[in-house]
Amino acid sequence: MSQASVLPSFRAPGSSEPVIKLAEARKTYKTGSIEFEALRGIDLSIAEGEYVAVVGPSGSGKSTIMNILGCLDTLTSGSYLLAGENVEDLDEAELASVRNRRIGFVFQQFHLLASLSAWRNVELPMMYAGVHRDERRARAVAALERVGLGDRIDNKPGQLSGGQQQRVAVARALVTEPTMILADEPTGNLDSHSTEEVLGLFDELHASGRTIVLITHEHDVAARARRTVHVRDGLITAEEASA
Template sequence: MKILELTDVTKTYASGELEVQALRGTSLEVEAGEYVAIMGPSGSGKSTLMNILGCLDPLTSGTYLLAGRDVAHLDEDELAEIRNRYIGFVFQQFNLLPALSAWRNVELPLLYAGVGKADRKERAVAALERVGLGDRVGHRPGELSGGQQQRVAVARALAGDPAMILADEPTGNLDSRSTEDVLSLLDELHWAGRTIVLITHEADVAARAGRVLHVRDGLITDLAVAA
């Protein structure tokens, strides 16, 4: 089963009279349960591609099917619903609220989805236990290491039980030990059947994936199977 399918997707940004084509007829298929890495230099279009995949930015032309649904035909409420249902996001900057404890950060997507208070906490604590932070549920981000903060971010992505994790440079702000911890966690999630799509500019990080896509000048130029 295909979790996502892009066909001849373009994305054009306008700045005054200038138009910049960030994606130029890009096509991509990802099967459920795959672990795919997307690599490319700065300005290659990989961040735009990630925003398209995450339903954060509309495409200019082409087709994007997420779990069989054409996202171009969804309104804002439907887009929010499909993001909550199918996608868990992990970002380079963690995006945690410093005043909230770990479990309260993790529960936020569930709050937006209308999940009841007791169920939210139960699911948030379970997600933190799954990423090895069961003893840190009451800690605020400032009381956690960078690697632990990123684990909280992964737990937040998992709390809604999404079909796919979209990770945008998730190790970009981490030291080598924390990087290994987070990549090992993504490995475990993949082995458990979760679809992982990882955006990175680091070859050793991309090598953890089963398939590596290279993006340049708005096109996927080649793909390789990781060792």
């Protein structure tokens, strides 16, 4: 069986199974004899095409949720089903492929390489996937045009504003055509104008059918999502739909 055949394949909208399902999810970190339970048995389901914000104060467990959903960390106990597949059943190569091809990541820190132009930063996920150079450039330029930076493809990060750098990061997340976008405090380093630009991009991505999970401590940012999940002390304390 080929690697591609055992990777989670995101189903079409309308599928009865959620694309994300956490059940009794627990995560405990250990430092010497000290243990800290970051997640304390949470249940969370997200349907394909949903726009969900996970909101809570610092230390609430929301970034741990993001790391689990993005296959960047593993649960201590409980289960995580991604498109119906138990993540624990995937080996390291399969997890790496899921992270690179199926999930687009956007972080508070833009994680752009200062020595590379915008399009070369955007092409990086495709380099890891073995895409041919000419196709990488074409797709990187198209992604930058999609986020309104078609005239900045050759600019390096130092020549771009904070909002523009985050848009480059969004383009990089989009270039592999992932079905799901995970965004961890993506507006944390932005002014109000740039925040509105980036949230506008997420609105467009949601309208196009992508699943978006937005991690934030800002309630006005969370209000842009269609559903808000409130987290505190490693527990989900409330869920509400946007008006």
